[in-house]
Amino acid sequence: MSAFTPLLDSVNRVRGVRGSMIVAADDGLIVEADLMIGIAGPAVAALVASLFRRARRSVQAAELGAAAYLQVEADEGLLFAAAPPGLGDLLLVVVAESWVNVGLVRLEAARVAEALA
Amino acid sequence: MRRGDLEEFIGDLKGPVDTFAREAAVRLVLLINGSGQVLAQRGFARALDVMGVAALGAGIHASSRAVAQLLGMPGFKHLHQGGAAGQVFIGPFQTPSEELILITVFGEDSSLGLVQVFYARLVEEVQKLPGWSQARPTTDAAQFERDLEAGLDHFFGAT
Amino acid sequence: MSATPTQVRQWSEEVARDPGNLAFLPLAESYREQGRRDAALRLCIRGLERNPENVEAHHLLGVIYAEGGEPVKAFDEWDIALRLSPDHRAARRAIGMLCVERADWPAAVRHLERAVADAPDDAELRSAFDLARTNAAVSAPMARPGPAPASPGSTGSAALAPPPAADSTGGGVGGVGGVGGVGGVGGGTAAGSNVGGSAVSGGSMASADLNRTVDSAPSAAAARGGSTSAAPPAGNAGGSASTDRPMAAGEAGAAAGTAAGAAGGPPRWDSLQDEFAALGAERGVVGAILLDEQGYVIAGEMTVNGRDRAPEVAAVLSGASSEAERAVKHLGMGAWRGILLETPEATVRLAPVADGGMLAVAARREVPTGWVLRLAARARDAAARWLGAGGGP
Secondary structure (H helix, E strand, O other): OOOOHHHHHHHHOOOOEEEEEEEEOOOOOEEEEEEOOOOOHHHHHHHHHHHHHHHHHHHHHOOOOOOOEEEEEEOOEEEEEEOOHHHOOEEEEEEEOOOOOHHHHHHHHHHHHHHHO | OEEOOHHHHHHHHHHHHHHHHHHHOOOEEEEEEOOOOEEEEEOOOOHHHHHHHHHHHHHHHHHHHHHHHHOOOOOOOOEEEOOOOOEEEEEEEEOOOOEEEEEEEEOOOOOHHHHHHHHHHHHHHHHHOOOOOOOOOEEOHHHHHHHHHHHHHHHHOOO | OOOOHHHHHHHHHHHHHOOOOOOHHHHHHHHHHOOOHHHHHHHHHHHHHHOOOOHHHHHHHHHHHHHOOOHHHHHHHHHHHHHHOOOOHHHHHHHHHHHHHOOOHHHHHHHHHHHHHHOOOOHHHHHHHHHHHHHHHHHHHHOOOOOOOOOOOOOOHHHOOOOOOOOOOOOOOOOOOOOOOEOOOEOOOHHHHHHHHHHOOOHHHHHHHHHHHHOHHHHHHHHHHHHHOOOOOOHHHHHHHHOOOOOOHHHHHHHHHHHHHHOOOOOOHHHHHHHHHHHHOOOOEEEEEEEOOOOOEEEEEEEEOOEEOHHHHHHHHOOHHHHHHHHHHHOOOOOEEEEEEEOOOEEEEEEEOHHHOEEEEEEEOOOOHHHHHHHHHHHHHHHHHHHHHHHOO
């Protein structure tokens, strides 16, 4: 059990969340994961990290600050990536059902950020 | 071992390799077999570069396997060389027919994670192709040289 | 009474010969009755491009939108119908019922009072009016200006409610929730009720904010429209402009686009630019841009530190659409519907549009996230109208 385990636990307790991970933003690799069976963790990590990097470049180009939170909505699910300052280059990535209470997920992500700070 | 029937199947690799290059957003891709024969490429401009990378890639793979054996391991899953401007990934994989090696170079548009994900998909697809889903006949050294030349002509045209 | 197959065929032939033929209206109604919503919707929109002042078409389009769970668009269409014809009973009734659903009691009272006067025997209308009047009396003292609290759970751009403009009677109408018991529409829509329910606690508060926030938009749109649009306001646009009420940004653009359609050619770029410029002119909004799949800016601006950053943003974002598509496809999540990106300084919303393009709306963090989502929904609608009317490549 690492320092991230209880944080992922708290995120996963939100109804509709299918799993969460700590992912390295630059190489898209999983540092720690707690996922439901059937979720392609490495693929989620790589793809979400890639999206986050592009989003980060775009807001930098627009001089809108450093990307801190990304949410991708799809027909059949939601993906979240948060970059808490306390995590350095790591991302908190969450996979959820499309009907999840987004506010709760964001709240938990904020708590993780707070805990890491 | 060297393949003597590449002409027949080599075209089938173009689709999976192109998909890999696009999805993983890599700059260069080279697929060779354990003998150094070039099976597919994308992103190279000159035959000379392909030959050089193919030879070096095969050499690196052979060296790393030797290191792994010295350490009592069967081999490395893949090799990754990080860098500021570009990164190199060398991924060997076994098919029923022969061992293949994917060599790819990528930059900031991609990542090791992405390359790994789409490399795994490429492996699955190639293993299902007719030319690699079962054992195939091999050839002699002279024929190999001709195949090598023919393979390069296939990608860059006869000079 | 349902149309006969012969009638439908005849209408189809007439519309096929002349897309401006008014047979589009009964044909669209017939499609609607058959449950062919998309066909009815397309037909209605195309018909309105050539007949922008057709009140019945606006009303029918509102009905189609309402049935499809798009109450904001329904509101817009009925609002246009009422502006073109303040005596249009069905539109008045429908918009009044929408206001009830939205719990916007003052607006509901204003509309339903008139609707009841027109149809005193309509028991459902009377009941809704009584309900609105009672609630308006209770909630009136609670109304106060100020920003509506952002709903942390609001994610979908479908959660919408762009700020409806004041109607011809002068008062603001507030946002729109679901539709219930709208004349000619049938039952309420569950989705609409949901949306309304989540956004309405304190409907008059939200209403006050919406009306205040949008105040800047029409002026910006009008200013740009006046200076850049080569085509004189015509049809619907002219009708709207002649009233003493400001148009909401979306309406201004819609009217301009429609007017261009009425002129016969594809919609003018000016109309789209005006709509995006109006969105960008809202308080706290950094900009709104529409990109094509190559990363070229089609319309809009994104001004940061006094400089338009749209080209830079577009260049980096150009691959985001395909990247998002790739991600959700490989993860078996269907199609991507939107991306929300936050920095300590800004909130950015990205959403796909037809033809592989994408729109981006950016706002400062003081703008509630829910409001950014709604602005993006309006931008998406504007882009869809423009592209759907032949504005694509």
